[in-house]
Amino acid sequence: MGRPPCCDQNGLKKGPWTPEEDIALVSYIQQHGPGNWRSVPANTGLLRCSKSCRLRWTNYLRPGIKRGNFTVQEEKMIIHLQALLGNRWAAIASYLPQRTDNDIKNYWNSHLKKKQTKLGHGLNAQTHDQDDSKGGTQTSIYRGQWERRLQTDIHTAKQALCNALSVNSKPTNGALDHKASPAPYQVASTLFGNYASSTNNISRLLQAWMKKRTPQPNSSENDLRTTAHHARYPENIIANSSYSSDDHNSNMFSGFSSSSDASQSMELQNVKTLTHTHQHPSPSLRGVRPAGVPYGAAEEPPALKCFEKWLLDDGGLAATAAGLDVDFMPMPWPLGEDLPRF
């Protein structure tokens, strides 16, 4: 026998989410954490299917999501990663943890794809927009180089993690953090850390929301508009509540909900400890994030730094594109095989 059905498909609401629905969802996740989506509609009274709830959370309400214009660096990374990984947006998004796969996908389709088409040469010639079967050996070679480089980077990150763990480090600065990469056995801790930090931001979001809800003189209509606007652009709520994704390391926990109880405070302490050593899981080439492990709260994968550095290093890219072997590290596993799962 299978499981019972997650939800009744009849009478479910579709279309844009209302602020009330968002609050209901955020409140529930604040209490129970993300995951177990099938129970969300039943327990919140939302007339939405579990899928819709998950989507709303991961693409929109999840803390740490950066919205708005993409930076030049982000753009470059997306272009390069798309060339390497194809339209595997989740995998690409894992290198841009502040962006959702949906966001990146939309950005690619609406901006970069056209840009690439206009250019007509250069990187575009290597992208997966073209049929791989037509790409010929040139593309294969090119992608092979990229994959080798990516594998190297992951290996570097893995080694850094081993080093970090072996010395049972108590990092006092961020240097080590950026080199350590977590293994899946750390995922539970990562999840905990992410969620706890998320709670902070959700609390702020809720507080900001409640503030907005309190009647302001001569602003009843504006409130409605603001509400609708925040429903569409909730990042502004977070921004208005003085959360900045850029200073998450120092401030992420400093403003933990003033009404938080003792257990939350204890969580906070644990989270502070955890976040010194636990970072994102290494993005895998398969692009499949461990189930229920969101990349939250403006964290940055430690391996990202050097990978990003390399990605944005046009010299390296040019050399690679030209077929030159640029400083590859020895590979611990044979080329062409699947990456080992750490």
Add this chain to the structure above:
DNA sequence: AAAGCTAGCAACCGCGGTCTG
């Protein structure tokens, strides 16, 4: 000023892999 067009983005849909009973 109004109608038509376009771009951007949120949300939906369908598929495949995974998990659970």
Add this chain to the structure above:
DNA sequence: GCAGACCGCGGTTGCTAGCTT
């Protein structure tokens, strides 16, 4: 081991705001 639900992903659609005519 199997059936069927859950979950996550990528593709697509539809709505809205802004721009053009």
